[in-house]
Amino acid sequence: MTASQYVFIESRDPFESPDTGFVADTAEALAARGRSVTVFLVQNGVLATRSGAARGAHLGRLAGAGVTVFADDFSLRERGIEAGELWAGVRPASIETLVDLIVRPDAKTVWH
Amino acid sequence: MRILNLVETAYRGTLEEQDDTVLWLSRALKGAGADLTVVLRGNAVNYAVRQACPPLAIGSAIIKHPARPNDDLTQLLAKGAKVYVIREDLAERGIGEDRCVAEAQPLARAEVVDLMESHDQVWHW
Amino acid sequence: MADRTLTLAIMDAPYEAAASTTAFRIIAAALAKGIDVNVFAYEGAVSLTVKEQAPHANPVKGTSVEQEEHPTTKDLVAALLELGRSEPRLNWVNCGLCVDERGAGSWIDGVKRGGPANFLEMAVASTTTLVIPTK
Numbered sequence A: 001m002t003a004s005q006y007v008f009i010e011s012r013d014p015f016e017s018p019d020t021g022f023v024a025d026t027a028e029a030l031a032a033r034g035r036s037v038t039v040f041l042v043q044n045g046v047l048a049t050r051s052g053a054a055r056g057a058h059l060g061r062l063a064g065a066g067v068t069v070f071a072d073d074f075s076l077r078e079r080g081i082e083a084g085e086l087w088a089g090v091r092p093a094s095i096e097t098l099v100d101l102i103v104r105p106d107a108k109t110v111w112h
Numbered sequence B: 001m002r003i004l005n006l007v008e009t010a011y012r013g014t015l016e017e018q019d020d021t022v023l024w025l026s027r028a029l030k031g032a033g034a035d036l037t038v039v040l041r042g043n044a045v046n047y048a049v050r051q052a053c054p055p056l057a058i059g060s061a062i063i064k065h066p067a068r069p070n071d072d073l074t075q076l077l078a079k080g081a082k083v084y085v086i087r088e089d090l091a092e093r094g095i096g097e098d099r100c101v102a103e104a105q106p107l108a109r110a111e112v113v114d115l116m117e118s119h120d121q122v123w124h125w
Numbered sequence C: 001m002a003d004r005t006l007t008l009a010i011m012d013a014p015y016e017a018a019a020s021t022t023a024f025r026i027i028a029a030a031l032a033k034g035i036d037v038n039v040f041a042y043e044g045a046v047s048l049t050v051k052e053q054a055p056h057a058n059p060v061k062g063t064s065v066e067q068e069e070h071p072t073t074k075d076l077v078a079a080l081l082e083l084g085r086s087e088p089r090l091n092w093v094n095c096g097l098c099v100d101e102r103g104a105g106s107w108i109d110g111v112k113r114g115g116p117a118n119f120l121e122m123a124v125a126s127t128t129t130l131v132i133p134t135k
Helices: A020-032 A043-048 A057-064 A073-078 A095-102 B021-031 B042-048 B069-078 B087-092 B109-118 C018-032 C043-049 C073-083 C096-102 C116-124
Strands: A005-010 A036-041 A068-072 A090-093 A107-111 B002-007 B035-040 B056-058 B061-063 B082-086 B105-107 B121-124 C005-010 C036-041 C090-095 C111-114 C128-132
Touching: A005 A020, A005 A095, A020 A036, A020 A057, A020 B109, A036 A043, A036 A057, A036 A095, A043 A068, A043 A073, A043 C018, A057 A068, A057 A090, A068 A073, A068 A095, A073 A090, A095 A107, A095 C018, A107 B121, A107 C128, B002 B021, B002 B109, B021 B035, B021 B069, B021 C116, B035 B042, B035 B069, B035 B109, B042 B069, B042 B082, B042 B087, B069 B082, B082 B087, B082 B109, B087 B105, B087 B109, B105 B109, B121 C128, C005 C018, C005 C116, C018 C036, C018 C073, C018 C128, C036 C043, C036 C116, C043 C073, C043 C090, C043 C096, C073 C090, C090 C096, C090 C116, C096 C111, C111 C116
Parallel strands: A005 A036, A005 A107, A036 A068, A068 A090, B002 B035, B002 B121, B035 B082, B082 B105, C005 C036, C005 C128, C036 C090, C090 C111
Antiparallel strands: B056 B061
16 A cells, blocks of 8 residues: 555634544654645634634644644635734645645545 | 544434444445444444443334444444444543443554554544 | 546535535535546435525515525535536435435435445545545
8 A cells, every 4th residue: 555645624623622632643643654644624623723822732733743734715714814813834725725635546534 | 445434423313213323334334345444432432332222202202222332333343344442532431441342442542543554545423 | 537536425414514515615626626526415414405495585684585695505516516517527426214214305406316335336436535524
């Protein structure tokens, strides 16, 4: 089996769900194994993206650990979150970017 | 194609006839020939606890045959699926492994990544 | 036939979850990229295609049906089916048993009835499969 690329679509926010730790921990573990890992925040998952948000610091840590962290631009706009407010390492991205990431033969995509 | 079903949500569709809908779907996929592994995580680890869901009467309408998660796990195993339950999630919920049915094999949280690597598709429910 | 296929499993009933919005966006974006899409609608998602859905006025806002201009979920699925009517193709399958217990069998044109075996078949034949669960 060739090396997989992982995409975690995180729809939950850490204020409502402590289980967001599952995505963060798993993403970090896979990145540590040298895998290409992306976390794509969507819906309320973007609520933690404002830098300084309590319980959002893990997003900057993920980026530092080699995980690509995107925030859905539509979800950001819906919630009035500007690109300049985001944690360092978190980048806005389009749904088209998400589709490009997930429709690859070696991609494994997990919606959380 | 090897499929890893990570099952987290539990006791949601309790008006459904007879089954947890994702364990039911897992059984159906296995029956259709899927190469399937099931991992119970989060609240779904409680499905590994020996249990008998009570019937429910709402007026004259009675749900006589509620879900039997332990049977679902037994049937999955009988069809050749592997079934795991996350050790740390059990412990966090105060569930001793001795309270669990034998069909669900305890697995450390850190080992889920190994399963993700060894399966072609990872579906989270 | 497209060189890539995406299969999605969706579960949420109409209007109950933001996941439905995102699912529709993913499907539309994939079709725009020329990717074939299969949808397996499971549980509450089988009601997304019910033909009898009707928009309504909004007395709280004081707007009429016409002013609201609000597509129902069946309209949104119809629009997706239009995008995926030939190449690329959108194949929408409702889980039959879920349809039966919800009385959701009156659906818009272009939708098919199926079951878990169809979902597995679609998944095996696809480039990748995305499961969008419900909570």
